[in-house]
Amino acid sequence: MTITKIKKDHLRLIFDRLKDSYKLVGPRVENDVIVLTEMDFHDIPAGYKDLHGKGVYRLSGNKDSNTFSFSLGPDSFKRFLSPPVREIFAFKKSKKGISANVSSKEEKPTAFIGMRACDISALKLYDKVFLEGPVRDTGYDSLKRNSLIIAVNCLYPNGNCFCDSLGTGPEVRDGFDLAITEIQDSFLLETGSSKGSEILNGLTIEEVSDKEMDEKNSRTEDCKKTIKRHIKVNDLPWVIYRNPEHPRWTDVASRCLACGNCTQVCPTCFCNSSYDRLELSGISKKSREISGNKVRAWDSCFSKNFARVHGGNFRPSRRARYRHWMTHKLAYWIEQFGSPGCVGCGRCITWCPVGIDITEELEAIRK
Amino acid sequence: MYDKSIPFEAKIRWIKKETRDTATYAFKITSREIERAYRFIPGQFNMLYMPGIGEAAISISSAPSDHDLTHTIRVAGDVTTAISRLDTGDVLGIRGPFGNGWPLEEIEERDLMIIAGGVGIAPLRSVIRHILNDRTEPRHVKGVRGGKISSPARIILYGSKTPKDIIFRDEFPRYRDAFQTFLTVDKADPEEYWRGDIGLITGMWNKTSFNPLNTVVFMCGPEVMMQSMVKELILKGVPGEKIFISIERNMNCGMGICGHCFFGPKFVCKDGPVFRFTDIEGFLGIKEI
Numbered sequence: 050m051t052i053t054k055i056k057k058d059h060l061r062l063i064f065d066r067l068k069d070s071y072k073l074v075g076p077r078v079e080n081d082v083i084v085l086t087e088m089d090f091h092d093i094p095a096g097y098k099d100l101h102g103k104g105v106y107r108l109s110g111n112k113d114s115n116t117f118s119f120s121l122g123p124d125s126f127k128r129f130l131s132p133p134v135r136e137i138f139a140f141k142k143s144k145k146g147i148s149a150n151v152s153s154k155e156e157k158p159t160a161f162i163g164m165r166a167c168d169i170s171a172l173k174l175y176d177k178v179f180l181e182g183p184v185r186d187t188g189y190d191s192l193k194r195n196s197l198i199i200a201v202n203c204l205y206p207n208g209n210c211f212c213d214s215l216g217t218g219p220e221v222r223d224g225f226d227l228a229i230t231e232i233q234d235s236f237l238l239e240t241g242s243s244k245g246s247e248i249l250n251g252l253t254i255e256e257v258s259d260k261e262m263d264e265k266n267s268r269t270e271d272c273k274k275t276i277k278r279h280i281k282v283n284d285l286p287w288v289i290y291r292n293p294e295h296p297r298w299t300d301v302a303s304r305c306l307a308c309g310n311c312t313q314v315c316p317t318c319f320c321n322s323s324y325d326r327l328e329l330s331g332i333s334k335k336s337r338e339i340s341g342n343k344v345r346a347w348d349s350c351f352s353k354n355f356a357r358v359h360g361g362n363f364r365p366s367r368r369a370r371y372r373h374w375m376t377h378k379l380a381y382w383i384e385q386f387g388s389p390g391c392v393g394c395g396r397c398i399t400w401c402p403v404g405i406d407i408t409e410e411l412e413a414i415r416k
Numbered sequence: 417m418y419d420k421s422i423p424f425e426a427k428i429r430w431i432k433k434e435t436r437d438t439a440t441y442a443f444k445i446t447s448r449e450i451e452r453a454y455r456f457i458p459g460q461f462n463m464l465y466m467p468g469i470g471e472a473a474i475s476i477s478s479a480p481s482d483h484d485l486t487h488t489i490r491v492a493g494d495v496t497t498a499i500s501r502l503d504t505g506d507v508l509g510i511r512g513p514f515g516n517g518w519p520l521e522e523i524e525e526r527d528l529m530i531i532a533g534g535v536g537i538a539p540l541r542s543v544i545r546h547i548l549n550d551r552t553e554p555r556h557v558k559g560v561r562g563g564k565i566s567s568p569a570r571i572i573l574y575g576s577k578t579p580k581d582i583i584f585r586d587e588f589p590r591y592r593d594a595f596q597t598f599l600t601v602d603k604a605d606p607e608e609y610w611r612g613d614i615g616l617i618t619g620m621w622n623k624t625s626f627n628p629l630n631t632v633v634f635m636c637g638p639e640v641m642m643q644s645m646v647k648e649l650i651l652k653g654v655p656g657e658k659i660f661i662s663i664e665r666n667m668n669c670g671m672g673i674c675g676h677c678f679f680g681p682k683f684v685c686k687d688g689p690v691f692r693f694t695d696i697e698g699f700l701g702i703k704e705i
Contacts, residue, residue: 369705
């Protein structure tokens with residue numbers, strides 16, 4: 050891993066270079082929220098500050114001289130690797146029989162811009178789910194393999210960040226192609242792969258002085274110090290396993306709306322449902338033909354019928370569904386994939402309409 | 417290998433009605449290539465697919481050594497209702513096999529007790545037929561022949577609602593060749609001839625004789641039944657490590673990526689559906705887990 054630096058106004062050149070071979074996906078302001086969409090250099094919400102609280106999000110512009118002055122929006126990069134609705138195959142049933150065909154579209158590979166340490170950790174967990182199971186998810190595999198990750202080291206945490214407690218941030222360590230650290234008057238660039246160093250070929254890159262390295266380290270330290278929220282993980286998963294009937298579950302159920310916002314903004318929530326999508330034009334009574342698509346869409350364990358089977362629902366109550374979600378995040382994940390399913394991004398706290406805070410709930414269960 | 421996320425076509429070779437709401441369907445995989453690559457072990461399941469309606473996870477009721485691949489299906493939801501309207505020669509889609517299956521290596525030297533409730537007999541029929549088919553091999557010949565039961569002993573306990581709800585009723589005489597078989601029903605119509613038991617499966621202990629320390633239990637049925645059976649078995653002295661239960665949950669993908677089938681930290685589709693009791697003990701009694 051080598052560290053070099055470029056002048057602040059040279060960052061645009063990297064974008065220009067990437068545009069030729071990649072679709073750029075990164076942060077951009079839409080309707081007063083920083084979302085992740087297709088974007089370009091000028092879309093970076095430079096100078097914006099986002100205020101996060103329990104169920105609170107406020108964005109304001111021109112507050113900071115730094116380019117990467119903002120933190121996280123509701124979107125995470127899972128949206129692009131496991132899209133909210135995705136066609137798995139097209140089916141056709143006719144007199145001749147049943148056929149199911151996978152349509153493969155050649156898409157331009159994606160470059161993910163401005164991915165933070167927590168989201169990189171989340172994608173590592175996604176890899177475990179989609180690539181290391183008994184059946185490899187080919188769709189995710191090809192999207193991920195062709196993508197390029199341009200990470201950004203966080204300068205400021207938002208009010209709901211607690212990545213430090215889980216060891217997932219705020220500093221990016223691996224899993225990127227290029228990592229950017231913003232310092233006073235330049236960007237420090239770390240290359241994490243050969244793809245990453247290729248991008249820098251031909252750019253005027255300069256050596257990094259010791260002073261600048263110190264500045265990078267002190268900025269990371271400052272960021273760590275300003276993280277206000279913490280979660281204790283040393284007694285997981287047992288503290289949750291021991292308390293399936295804790296009164297706090299009933300308490301949280303009285304506040305939880307079971308809207309599923311937390312699962313949609315969570316970068317590691319992966320639950321989905323597959324179903325057949327039929328259009329009227331796909332049904333022909335005369336020739337007895339049916340055609341349509343099998344699609345996979347994001348689902349949530351807060352959905353009422355998520356665990357339903359014929360003759361019963363395994364988790365009808367909201368209490369059980371919240372308990373299931375939190376137990377999965379902080380306990381089951383450890384058994385299933387070797388680490389907690391929480392990366393400490395705090396999105397579920399910001400975007401919960403009633404401001405339920407997972408760190409607070411865990412602390413209450415512990416009591 | 418074929419892609420398990422895409423269904424392949426299978427044709428219904430024959431249908432056998434078992435009870436008023438349950439039937440056994442034999443399938444022929446259309447593609448020669450897939451048919452040759454398709455391998456399963458007893459206790460695994462397939463996702464049966466009716467295009468335009470959806471998929472249902474159904475366990476395989478035939479043994480790997482059987483000629484036909486069969487599924488025994490009780491009409492319960494949209495998909496199973498749609499399947500019940502199919503005829504011989506019709507086609508549907510199959511994905512699979514999925515799941516871990518019964519640990520057959522456990523019963524090579526040990527006695528086996530099969531406990532089933534209702535349609536839960538279907539995945540166990542696969543084991544039963546596997547043992548029956550295997551029986552012609554020399555090491556198993558001395559098992560039951562001659563009327564004397566020598567090791568390893570094989571027992572079936574099967575409970576259904578009424579005598580009319582007994583699935584595979586015509587096959588039980590054959591099972592008796594290799595198994596001590598005990599049937600019980602919740603209630604029997606007095607006008608119908610029924611010489612089996614009436615009552616819960618848990619009430620059948622006094623009829624069976626088995627050595628708890630040498631017994632492996634394979635069990636599938638309603639969760640309430642399994643929970644009370646496990647308690648009884650442990651009281652009788654069967655080690656929890658030797659009790660295996662097959663669990664039902666909502667299955668959507670079959671491959672451990674949709675999250676519907678969680679039983680505690682377990683993905684029922686890929687870690688199960690067969691679990692060693694001691695591996696899930698802590699989660700069994702919890703309501704709405």
